[in-house]
Amino acid sequence: MTKTIASTLTALALVAGAPAFAAPESYVLDSRHSFPVFQVNHLGLSLQWGRFKKATGRITIDREARTGTIELSIDAATIDMGLDKWDEVMRGEDYFNVAQFPTLAFRSGRVLFDGDKVSGAEGELTMLGVTRPVTVALSGFNCITHPINKKNVCGGMATATIRRSEYGMTKGIPGTADEVRLNMAVEAFKE
Amino acid sequence: MKTLFAALALTVPFAAAAADSYTVDPTHTYPSFEINHLGFSITRGSFDKSEGKITLDTAAKSGSIMITVDTASINTGLGKRDEHLRGEDFFNVTKFPTMTFKSSKLRFSGDKVVGADGELTLVGVTKPVSLTVDWFNCGTHPINKKAVCGANATTTIKRSDFGITYAVPAVGDEVKIAIQVEAFKD
Numbered sequence: 001m002t003k004t005i006a007s008t009l010t011a012l013a014l015v016a017g018a019p020a021f022a023a024p025e026s027y028v029l030d031s032r033h034s035f036p037v038f039q040v041n042h043l044g045l046s047l048q049w050g051r052f053k054k055a056t057g058r059i060t061i062d063r064e065a066r067t068g069t070i071e072l073s074i075d076a077a078t079i080d081m082g083l084d085k086w087d088e089v090m091r092g093e094d095y096f097n098v099a100q101f102p103t104l105a106f107r108s109g110r111v112l113f114d115g116d117k118v119s120g121a122e123g124e125l126t127m128l129g130v131t132r133p134v135t136v137a138l139s140g141f142n143c144i145t146h147p148i149n150k151k152n153v154c155g156g157m158a159t160a161t162i163r164r165s166e167y168g169m170t171k172g173i174p175g176t177a178d179e180v181r182l183n184m185a186v187e188a189f190k191e
Numbered sequence: 192m193k194t195l196f197a198a199l200a201l202t203v204p205f206a207a208a209a210a211d212s213y214t215v216d217p218t219h220t221y222p223s224f225e226i227n228h229l230g231f232s233i234t235r236g237s238f239d240k241s242e243g244k245i246t247l248d249t250a251a252k253s254g255s256i257m258i259t260v261d262t263a264s265i266n267t268g269l270g271k272r273d274e275h276l277r278g279e280d281f282f283n284v285t286k287f288p289t290m291t292f293k294s295s296k297l298r299f300s301g302d303k304v305v306g307a308d309g310e311l312t313l314v315g316v317t318k319p320v321s322l323t324v325d326w327f328n329c330g331t332h333p334i335n336k337k338a339v340c341g342a343n344a345t346t347t348i349k350r351s352d353f354g355i356t357y358a359v360p361a362v363g364d365e366v367k368i369a370i371q372v373e374a375f376k377d
Binding site: 175 | 198218219221223229230231232233234235239242263266268269270302324328329330332333339340341342343361373
């Protein structure tokens with residue numbers, strides 16, 4: 001009897017231990033090293049870059065189950081084209097309309113894996129109040145111990161392409177292209 | 192005397208075919224850089240202020256570039272980091288307020304510019320740098336109707352070649368440079 005209880009306890013301990021071990025790991029975005037940027041063709045002359053200075057987010061990954069989630073929130077008013085006057089135009093109603101839509105959001109409940117590496121995510125981008133499916137590719141996924149603060153940190157480079165007209169942002173098309181390349185450095189610390 | 196006139200007459204067509212001069216549009220020209228951070232993410236920065244002159248003689252397939260970048264206008268999206276980058280560990284902007292790229296050797300494919308061999312001066316160190324132009328196009332600006340050319344130019348340098356060695360290798364030594372440039376014909 002005692003032995004059986006002991007076995008049961010061992011089994012419980014194993015059961016309790018295994019899911020705990022394989023449970024999703026939660027990561028918080030390092031906003032100092034995670035900047036959403038975009039690239040748009042201007043008049044067929046050049047590719048102009050823009051950036052948002054503030055993004056926050058949380059990522060969970062379960063390496064055993066190869067599942068995960070992403071919650072990303074971008075402060076629309078922090079748009080940075082390198083020129084204040086241009087930023088003002090981009091904050092206005094013709095573009096990001098930040099007074100009415102202060103945040104852009106990307107949410108995913110389907111993180112994609114290639115082996116044990118995160119390789120992308122299928123999710124939804126919400127911009128100007130319009131939510132559309134977006135598939136993001138992630139290259140260079142890696143996790144290390146941060147050399148300075150010794151925390152576990154994961155990162156990579158995320159890319160996607162959207163058409164801004166699908167979100168109702170049509171100003172300047174086609175002189176300023178409809179197609180927008182999105183590109184984001186991602187670094188996130190394990191909680 | 193007759194010979195002199197003939198020589199002058201010959202000189203005139205050359206003058207007509209002389210290089211066109213362009214002034215860089217600072218509102219659409221941003222030298223930018225990408226640098227590997229911790230081996231897996233790329234930190235991107237740019238300089239908000241630059242100016243310059245470009246001459247192009249597509250018939251002679253020659254030209255020149257002179258770009259001056261205001262180093263204090265560095266922008267990585269994070270004020271504290273920009274402060275550090277302006278300091279002595281990196282761009283040392285008090286001592287070296289500008290960096291320059293000069294070239295008098297443009298490379299052409301047909302009438303398109305595809306590259307430029309020149310010299311980059313950064314923190315007082317001058318090194319040869321070869322730019323690849325992966326996009327070049329000229330047209331008439333739809334709003335102001337001026338003749339305008341645009342390009343994207345890229346190259347890769349090692350910052351240690353210029354003496355900027357802070358935090359190598361956690362922050363990469365290799366720096367990828369990308370320059371989006373638009374320039375109006377004078």
